[in-house]
Amino acid sequence: EVQLVQSGAEVKKPGESLKISCKGSGYTFTSYWIGWVRQVPGKGLEWMGIIYPGDSDTRYSPTFRGQVTLSADKSITTAFLQWNNLKASDTARYYCARLALGTVRRWFDSWGQGTLVTVSS
């Protein structure tokens, strides 16, 4: 069974750093792109970017490029989403999701449970 298990909720202050994780299991982690999606409370879904754990090829939405960093560690089948300077506007639930097998032009076929990040002074 494919599973994406995300790290737990975080409460941070503006200006702090944060790295959340998404552990994949039940499939060949290095063969599938992993994406990240932001959902501000009560709002819709926003595509942030994707990473291919096989070679760490990364694509970012222009909205999020320079604001976050995607990475992956093949040895522990885990993808990461990182901030170096959190803002209150980063408060949201963040989902990781796996792209279906094939080229990069694929849909999200499995989702993590989401990680709620709260940034408040």
Place this chain on the structure above:
Amino acid sequence: EIVLTQSPGTLSLSPGERATLSCRASQTVTSNYLAWYQQKPGQAPRLLIYGASSRATGIPDRFSGSGSGTDFTLTITRLAPEDFAVYYCQQYGSPVYTFGQGTKLEIK
């Protein structure tokens, strides 16, 4: 960046009725690379449809997708109580994948 506009914003129907949800793109979606997801409160989205019209594994056949180019539709025949949720379309045909703003399907 392709902008997806979903309509209506909210759709109020009764169980057993037919739901028709629209997703319009600001430019042609390459190869009909469009997906639909369902999201219930407190849950992650779930894939329903990919490639505009292919049902994902385990999705009931009352869900169907259609359309091409810039206009796409998700149809749910005979609404079941568990179908009331928010639905999102997403295109993955351009380098920046984008989601629509969602349609909330609520019980009338």
